[in-house]
Amino acid sequence: MKIKTLVALSLLLTAGANVPAAPYEPKWESLDRRPTPAWFGEAKFGIFIHWGVYSVPAWAPVGQYAEWYWQCVLSKDPKKAAWRPYHEATFGAGFDYRDFAPQFRAELFKPEQWADVFARSGAKYVVLTSKHHDGFALWPSTEASRTWGRPWNAVETGPKRDLLGDLADATRARGLTFGIYFSYYEWFNPLWLSDRKRFVDEHMIPQFKDVVTRYRPSLIFNDGEWEMPSAGWRSEELLAWLFNESPVRDEVVVNDRWGGETRHKHGGYWTTEYAAGLADGSHPWEENRGMGHSYGLNRAERAEDYRSTRELVLLLIDTVSRGGNLLLDIGPAADGTIPPLMEQRLLEIGDWLRVNGEAIHGTRPAARAAQWTEGKRPEQAYGDYQVRYELLEQVGQQPRDGRAVKQVFFTQKPGTLYAITAGWPGRTLTLHDVDLPAGASVTLLGVSGELKVERRGAALVVTLPDLGPDEAPSRYAHVLKLPGATVKR
Structure with missing residues (x-):
């Protein structure tokens, strides 16, 4: 009863403001007029979870997706040539992917422990794969087993447990918003291979409505849509x-x-x-990615293949400063444990957010997303992933030419501007094109007391505390709070 009450309260709290109750027609011009519920723009940081039968082999060549194991083992694409030899050498040439299902036991899965880690990470929402492209369902889906002609859900085989429902209850009990990932298509589903229209009508749509009705997800990350246009999926009808x-x-x-x-x-x-x-942020958006390259656990990835906590914190800051959300993925093991390196990353992000979270959650972009205060950087940084990461990796470092690269990201709430510096800025930080009301009290989050501020022409010079290496309020990035300030366009 207590959990049901908390679930109901969570659903009320996550309800979006200003979402009209008027009926939507099954047409894009009508559906696209529905505003994105307000909670999403406030949340900023979520946890993605890829977990399923593919977590048993948990392997891919580094740089590829382990959750695509079944498709890649059977693929004739030369780019995927490494998969079949690995599978045959490890499990045997005749081993069917579907026989991994009984080995997906989740015997150490503790949903309350997962929810505790997610809450401590500072994330506000959690998105679990209800089923991936292999079609294996993490809830008691009758459609899954019926169309596959064998037990193909987590209640009938493997864990013999409603994994989706257990995590939904645990995360909501911690005040987190719960969502699901749902794959439209299934690589080798017999009905998909024989009659796509019947697959949509008799399998996909009933299954989608079942999982939504049972678990009431506040977010649906749909995927696998590329195989057909929206009319083939009956998407307009489904969204209506x-x-x-x-x-x-x-x-x-x-x-x-x-x-x-x-x-x-x-x-x-x-x-x-x-x-x-x-x-x-002219339209709501979200960047999603893993800590390494794969979404599902890839045992071939080593520590050096993972982004550092510093890089992930800067990624979060950079994304939010431009109006986006970050959905950061973890890939639990088949036994139901979160790999320690992934857990460590989440907890360290949470350490940073405990001090600086008010500059992230509930904020909006300022007029200018960021300032490079030293060094010339290419404008294409916002459009190219590799260039962007090269820049983020240099922030606060000492490049070969001896000039420190400094960057300031801006976010804002009504009446308050936040200037987020990547790395410790030194004794002074110069902000350009920032208007600050006379007498405003500028502070550094995590440190008591006001900071000295001087106007030098068009620049604002802030003197920071003289802190030793172990005295800074947080690691990786630091936040100045400037009440009443604005950034000029």
């Missing part, structure tokens, strides 16, 4: 049901993956994947 009739019609947030033609055009927030994100 979701927005008009479903139990989450008021608070549900959806992405833009509803047909081969819909990304960055139709649906809710725009998605970017292992990319630089978008330049501004």
Whole structure:
């Protein structure tokens, strides 16, 4: 009873403001008028979880996706030539991927422990794969086992447990918003291979409505849409049901993956994947990526293949400063444990957010996303993933020419501007084109007392505390709070 009460309260709190109750027609011109519920723009940071049968082999060549194991082992694409030899050498030439399902036991899965880690990370929402492209469902989906002709959900085989429901309850009990990833298509589903229309009508749509009705997700990350246009998936009809009739019609947030033609055009927030994100917040958007390269656990990835906590914190800051959300993925093991390196990254991000989270959660971009205070950097940084990461890796470092690269990111709330410095800025920080009201009290988050501020021409010079290496309030980046300040366009 207590958990049900907390779930109901969580759903009320996550309901989006200003989402009209008027019916939406099953047409994009009507569906696209629905505003994204307000909670999504406030949350900023979420946890993505790829977990399923593919977590048993948990392998891919470094740089590829381990959750695509089944498809890649059977692929004839020369770029995937390493998969089949690995599979045959490790499991045997005749071993069927579907026989991994009983080995996906999740015997050490403790949803409350997962939820504790997520809450301590500073994330505000959690998105679990309800099923990936292999079609294996983490809830008691009758459609999954019926169309596959064998037990193909986590309640009938493997864990023999409702993994989706257990995590939904645990995360909501910690005050987090719960969402799901849902794959439209399934690589080798017999019905998909024989009759796509029947697959949509008799399998996909009933399964989608079942998982939404059972677990009431406040976010749906749809995927696998590229195989057909939205008309083939009946997406307009499905979204009209979701927005008009479903139990989450008021608070549900959806992405833009509803047909081969819909990304960055139709649906809710725009998605970017292992990319630089978008330049501004003119439309809600979210960058999603893993800590290494794979979403599902890849045992071939080593520590050096993972982004450092510093890089992930700067990625979060950079994304939020441009109006986006960051959905950071973890890939748990088949036994239900979160790999320690992934857990460490999350907890260290949480350490930073405990001090500086007010400059992230609930903020909006300032007029200018960032200032490079020293060094000339290319404008294409916002459009190119590799260039962007090269720049973030240099922030606060000492390049070969001896000039320190400094960057200031800006976020804002009504009446307050936040200037976020990548790395410790030194004894003074110069801000250009910032208007600060006379007498405003400028502070450094995590440190008591006001900071000295001088106006030198068009520049604002802030004197920071004389702190030793172990006295800084946080690591990786630091936040100045400037009440009443604005950034000139």
